[in-house]
Amino acid sequence: LIEECAKKCDRLIVFVVQEDKSFFPFSERYKLVKDGCSDLENVYVIESGKFIISSLTFEDYFNKKSLQDRVIDCSDDVILFINETAPSLNIKIRFVGSEPNDKVTNQYNRTLERMLPSYGIDFQEIPRKETNGEVISASRVRDLLKGHDWETISKLVPDVTLKYLKEKYGN
Helix, strand or coil: CCCHHHCCCCCEEEECCCCCCCCCCHHHHHHHHHHHHHCCCCEEEEEECCCCCCCCCCHHHHHHHHHHCCCCCCHHHHHHHHHHHHHHHCCCCEEECCCCHHHHHHHHHHHHHHHHHHCCCCCEEECEEECCCCCCCHHHHHHHHCCCHHHHHHCCCCCHHHHHHHHHHCC
């Protein structure tokens, strides 16, 4: 996703969600993204802070499993992006990956798609990469990790991530 987006603009800012509410701690996710993008000269990896997909702006994002059958409101997060983040960083395009499996994230994408153009910000959704007809997702990688299926994982993640996973979970 990052490589595809980097081809479409002069400067790409990647926000890594800073909340420590996922399987991998923020510090490790941040380092993985930064290391994985180190060869992309126009990519800047930064922390998302408290105002982009955080407990303050979009609590439902961190309770996705229990909310797959509900309509969620993520407009606070989007409005903060429109009014604060985008102008301060001169962001003209918001890229997202398609999200066919997670209904909460898909609703977030639809809200961005609906709201951003009205404020002069282009919205571009990049199709999620697939292997064997299945989308690549963090949950799929986590499932494969439980069975130490390194061969399949190696086809889904960048080399820097594979190395990290083997070092941390290889036993």
